[in-house]
Amino acid sequence: MRGALRPGARAGLVGGAVLVYLALVGMLVKFEELRLVGSQVTRGRLLLVLPPFAASFFAVRPRVIGGRVEQPGPGVALALGAVAGALVGAVGSVGLALVEAIGVERIRPVFVAVSPALVETLTFGRGAAAGAAILVVGGAALGAAGGIWRAIRHGLRRPVEVGLLTVVTLAMLQRIVPFMLDELRLERDWLYSRATRGLTWTGAVVVLVVATAAAAYVLDRRERRALAPAAEGRPEVRGWRRTALVTIAVVLAAALPQLAGSIVSEIMGTVGVFLLLALGLNIVTGYAGMLHLGFSAFFLIGAYAVALLTGANLVTAFGLVAPRFSADLNFYLALVLVVAIGAAVGALVAAPVLRLRGDYLAIVTLAFAQIAVILATSSWLQPITGGPQGLRDVTKAPLLGLEFRSAERFYYLVLAFCVLAVFVSWRLAWSRVGRAWNAMREDEQVADAMGVPTGRYKMLGFAIGGAIGALGGALFAVKVGTVQPGSFEIIQSITVLAVVILGGLGSVPGVVLGALVLLALPGLLSQLEEFRFLIYGAVLVAIMILRPQGLIPNVRRMRELREEERTQDAWQQIFAARQEREAAEEAAEAAP
Amino acid sequence: MSEEATTVRRLGRVERLPTRRIVLTALSLGVGAAVAYGSYRTLTLPAGARYSGSAWRDFLVLGIAQGAVYALIALGYTLVYGILRMINFAHGEVFMAGAFGSFFFADAWKESGFLDRRPLLAVLLLVLIAMAVSVTVAVLLERIAYRPLRGAPRLVPLITAIGASLFLQNTFRGLFGAQTRGYPKPRVLEGTWSILGIPVQRVQVIVLVVAGVALIALTLVVARTKTGKAMRAAAQDQEIASLMGIDVDRVIVTTFVVGGMLAGIAGVLFALTFGNISYFMGFAPGITAFTAAVLGGIGSIAGAAVGGLIIGVLQSVGPALLLTGIHVPSPFQLKDVVTFLILILVLLFRPGGILGTGEAEKV
Amino acid sequence: MSRLLEVSGVVKRFGGLAALDGLELHVEEGEIVSVIGPNGAGKSTLFNVVTGLYPPDEGDVRFDGRSIVGLRPHQITKLGIARTFQTVHLFANMTVLENAMVGQHCRTRSGVFGAIVRPPSTRREEERIREVARRSLAFFGPRLAGYRQEQPAFVLSYANRRRLEIARALATEPRLILLDEPTAGMNPRETLEMRDHIVRMRDELGLTVVVIEHDMRVVKGVSDRVIACDYGRVIAQGTYEAVAHDPQVIEAYLGRRAVG
Incomplete structure (x- = not known):
């Protein structure tokens, strides 16, 4: 019996460690403020519930014993889950006891997140002893639930999971969705409470039921279709459905500012800029298979180039001055040049290092990007780049008397370029060029031996990626109105990489989804900003380990990674x- | 086939040019000329604007001291690369963790006076604490992030490592706060000691001694002990090593432990030298140390040491030597540019490094 | 007949070991030449040097009268030398048809502009690529036809992977094709089929063929001329009968066998 409970104990301890981590890193308290459903379910509590549930869910996973997959029966699942959950709670209680013993004030100088508010959250405001008891008992209950959950048939479990996820998402989007409903003149009080700002219980239940039913229907149909023999023909030929989807997506995207107001337009404008970057990186990394860790360099180049070409000013101790080199071009003319510069820099910088093996190439791209940032910041180039203060008064991209600085207008500007970039990406994927990249990604040497000039195609990948990236940078400069080196740090490269990896390398819809999840959500969900990079890091690790093909895999990569x-x-x-x-x-x- | 006649089977004259060789030659000539010109101009500046001899000497000593720290970190990259053929991008964060972990003790001991009363013991304890923290982080990193990816395509663990690096940075930020903190130094270590008639910062002396001892110890471990032999065997060929009864998983963990220990030591030494720490402090030294490892020849222990020293010295001497003469203001802002340029040039011209086995050149 | 391929005095060393040690051989246009020799005789290295994967340390390789030493592999492919690999190297996740289409890369030109705008010229070219790829797949009759063309290459059987690799080489529209052990791992029936295909490559497609082969039935069945190598040198050449009875060749094989 002891041996049988071992997985539960292990998962419980890991879950406990996760709980302690979430508390110490400050997430629990920060998340507490947001009420999701009624006044009982807060985001902090949701986060508190997750470790025991997940631990038991994991503890009860099917195991391979002697070549056979064995799923623990409901009784075992219940016991294992309860053990795991209770242990998670116990670890939490021990932590609480330690905090009580040492005293919050003495821990705080080291672990900055330990505060009276944290203790309050963990004990549900009922004092240490009661809190510990709640943690253990509640943990056990949640763990048991998690264990049972695993034992439920997949076809039944999945739709409910989708339903729950929908509820949580709607609840988290409480700043946006009610506004949209108002805008559409729809009744909203049944769904969102005006007092807590979160969902009402009625609303949550209705959403849960509807979403679950819908998910059950869709998943069932999809499963049946998957079992049916595969249709023949190229994906491109079968693409009318996709065309319809794309049209709907574009129409929705175009209607967004009208529906959702300027906060959303503001956020989506930034998302659009990064989506452009991600689409560029997708060409380099997803299509041509070269990991690029310094993509923010193109962002920087695009932004500075457009600033200098359209006559921005330096900030100095003596007021605003024109930079040493600058022109006063029309924005759209400058944009053509910027794209050309991005392509040229991409190709030229890449030229000497193309023969390097993938991981070294990646580090070199990082080095180049760092050089770009350091140079832009340095006093040496200060007369041109403005040093750390950068450049101000970037063009507002006037076109036929319209200026594009306001959130809504900028959103349309960037949307237009995103649609263009998506189109270009798709066309490239299904072309002779895309095929050559694909072959090169699969096996560089063989591609070379089969007549693909790999060096040239690598440069081409860098050039096109660079052009799109620089375009993103140029638009960013227009949006913000200033250009400062701080906006182009290495972290931006990794953000973009996370977007592409999460969505699925080489998959355009994946990249779009990745951008929405990683960039739009933190903007829309309040207080996530602080943990944004923590989450990106975790996403990168988790995706690589659990689902390397990303959320929406590329058609070809899907096959490849299934193998993996x-x-x-x-x-x-x-x-x-x-x-x-x-x-x-x-x-x-x-x-x- | 029927298109025989239309098929072009010729190469243009331009296509036949050895493009790569031309680019590389031009590049090396350009770099050589720039280095020569910059140094010449700096050394022939009028007497008033010139650095004095003692200034150069100070640059050199600082360079050697920080080079020793880089060497310790570089060993972590080199050891892991030798066995897993992966760039452990998060190693800079392992180093940061050590510095951060020891900080709270250093701070408390400064307050209680222990740090000034028993400086030797205190620094020794700090080093041990830093080692423990770094080892913990390194081992967790291996267990959680890297082990599930054994045998995956090369770029997959690199991406994971980048994610882990970001995660660790922000974890420390969340746990201990975002601000830069001053790392206390025992009072005995302020000022200089005279070594062979040259005044040397006391901290730098300590750095050199500790780093030297650690390097020698590591060399002995790898060369003499059974663990070391297992490590070398696994680096040669994991599969064969496992057939010979070596537990490769254990060797890999050992490698991360050793790398972590060295990074912990480096963390304390770095903090003592530069006097402050932050959650972001791992990035630049990490990349620099990686450059050192590549420069020395990745996979080679002696290479990491040599590479570290060279990079350290180039970072402290290079900007002044190359840029002052051509009137670049504040040349030391550009010291990381020097590092990155070296990295790029080494990979271009000698990807196997100075003492490398040439492994890197294999396709 | 003219000399299509001429390898003279080629030396290729790996560390201290000379895989090719002053190798001399030539191939006439329209010939089928078999290269035989014990393992490690330098046969695959020869292919790698000819196709530009390894630069030779000494010596010259001339194709159609011009030196091709120092050219990149893709350039050599463009000049008209195609090859297969000893261990099959396909683009495993691309479809069978796409694999063959990659072969046409060096015979077509459309670039980024064409890909994005898709002018009529690009569409025509794409049709042609598809057409040539289908035709090279059709070289193996029903083996690589129909629904298989839309399958990813990694689902193919071993023999079909070998066939696809050859089809991909044919799609480059070569003059000279180098086959590295085309029947390795095939069953006797497939082997005989491959023997006929090799002869057809010359007779129907007008190719010159160099084939590395261990199966003596194939060597006997296809070769106009047999070249035997050992220790990176040619030790005998001529008709199959002559080479098979050459004492040096017998020693190279039997002598090894006695030791092994």
Whole structure:
């Protein structure tokens, strides 16, 4: 029996560690403020609920024993889950006890997140002893629920999960959705409470039921279709459905500022700029298969180039001055030049390093980007770039008497370019050029031997990626009106990389979705900003380990990564089997 | 086939040019000329504007001291690369973790006076604490982020490592706050000692001694002990090593432990030298140390040490030597540019590094 | 007949070991030449040097009268030398048809502009690429036809992967094709089929063929001339009968076998 509960204990301890981590890193308290459903369900509590539930869900996972997949029965699942959940709570209680013993004021200088508010959250305002009891008992209950949850048939579980996710998402979008409903003159009080700003209980239940039913219907249909023999023909030929989807997406995107107001337009404008970057990176990394860690360099180049070409000013101690080199071109003329500069820089910088192996190439791109930022900041180039203060008074991109600085107008400007970039990406993917990239990504040497000039195609990838990236930079400069080196740090490159990886390398819809999830959500969900990069880091790690093909895999990559998944599963099975064996050996030693 | 006649099977004259060789030659000539010109102009500046001999000496000593720290970090990259063929991008954060972990003790001991009363013991304890923290982070990193990805295509663990790096940075930011903090220094270590008649910062002496001892210890471990032999075997060929009864997983963990220990030491030394720490402090030294590892020849222990020293010195001497003469204001802002340029040039001209095995050149 | 390929005095060393040690050979236009020799004799290295994967340390390789030493592999492919690999190297996640279409890359020109705007010329070219790719797949009759063309390459059987690799090489519209052990891992029936295909490459497509082969039935069945190598040198050449009875060749094979 002891051996049987071991996975529960292990998962429980890990879950406990996660709980402590969430508390210490400050998420629990920060998230507490937002009420999701009624006044009972807050985001902090949701976060508190997750570790025990997830721990037990994980503890009860099917195992491979002797080559067979074995799913624990409901009884075992319940017990395992409860153990795991209770342990999570226990670890939390121990933490609480430590805090009580040492005193919040003495811990705080080290762990800045430990505060009376944290203790309040963890004890539900009922004092340490009661709080600990709630943690353990509640943990056990949640764990049991998690265990049972795993035992439920997949076809039943999935739709409910989608339903719950919909409720949570709607609740989190409480700053946006009610506004949109008002704008559409729809009744909203049944759904969103004016007092808590979150969902009402009635609303939550209705949404849950509707979303679950819809998900059940869609998933069932999809499953049946997957079982049916595959239709023949190229994806492109079968594309009318996609055309319809794209049209709907574009229409929705175009209507967004009218529906959602200027906060959303503001956020989506920024998302659009980064989406452009991500589409550029997708060409370099997703299509041509070269990891680029310094993509923000193109962002920087685009922004500075457009600023200098359209006559922005330097900030100096003596007021605004014209930079050493500058022109006073029309924005759209300058844009053509900027795109050309981006392409040229991309190609030229890449030229000497093309023969390097992938990981070295990646580090070199990072080095180039860092050089660009350091130079832009330096006193040496200050007369041109403005140093740390940068440039001001960037053009408002006037076109036929319209200026594009306001959130709504800028949104349309950037939307137009995003649509263009998506179109270009798609056309490239299904062309001779895309095929050559694809072959090169699969096996560079063989592609070369089959007549693909790999060096030239790598440069081409960098050039096109660079052009799109520089375009993004130029638009960013228009949006913000100033250009400062601080906006182009390495972190931006990694953000863009996370977008592409999360969405799915080489998949245009994936990149769009990735941008929405990683960039729009933190903007729309309040207080996420602080943990944004923490989450990006976690996303990168988690995606690579759990779902390397991304959310919406590229058609080709899907096949490739499924293979990888298979090998990975094999690895995991080997590890699982070994752990099993070790456990058995330990048990044998313990009971002579 | 029927299109025989239309098929072009010729190459243009331009196509036949050895483009790569031309680009590389031009580049090396350009770099050489720039270095020569810059140094010449700096050294022939009028007496008043010139750096004095003692200034150059100070640059050199500082360079060697920071080079020793880079060497310690670089060893972490080199050891891991040797076995897993992966760039552990998060190693800079392992280093940062050590510095941060020891900070709270250093701070408390400064307050209680222990740091000034028993400086030697205190610094030793700080180093041990930093090692423990760094090792913990390194081992967790391996277990959680890298182990599930054994055998995955090369770029996958690199992306994971970047994610882990970002995650660790922001974890420390969340746990301990975003502000830069001053790292206390025992009073004994202020000022200079005279070594062979040259005044040297006391901190730098300590840095050199500790780093030297650590390097020697590591060399002995790798060369003499059974663990070291297992590490070398696994670096040669993991599969064969495992067939020979070596537990490769354990060797890999050991490698991360050793790398973590060295990074922890480096963390304390770096903090003592530069006097402050922040959650972001791992990035630049990390990249610099990686450059050092590549420069020395990745996978080679001696290479990491040599590479570290060279990079350290180039960083402290290079900007002054190359840029002062051509009137670039505040040349030391550009010291990381020097590092990155070296990285790029090494990878271009000698990807195997100075003492490398040439492995990097294999396709 | 003219000399299509001429390898003279080629030396290629790996560390201290000379994989090719002053190798001399030539191939006439329209010939089928078999290269045989024990493992490690330098046969695959020869292919790698000819196709530009390895630069030779010494010596010259001339194709159609011009030196091709120092050219990149894709340039050599464009000049009209195509190859297959000893261990099959396909673009595993591209479809069978796409694999063959990649072969046409060096015979077509449309670039980024064409891809984005898709003018009529690009569409025509794309049609042509598809057409040539289909035709090279059709070289193997029903083996690579129909629904298979839309499947990713990694689902193919081993023999079909070999066939696809050859089809991809044919799609480059070469003059000279280098086949590295085309029947390795095939069953006897497939092997005989491949033997006929090799002869057809010359007779129907007018190609010159150099084939590295271990199966002596194939060597005997296809070769106009056999070249035997050992230790990076040619030790015998001529008709199959002559080479098969050459004492040096027998020693190269049997001598090794006695030791092994």
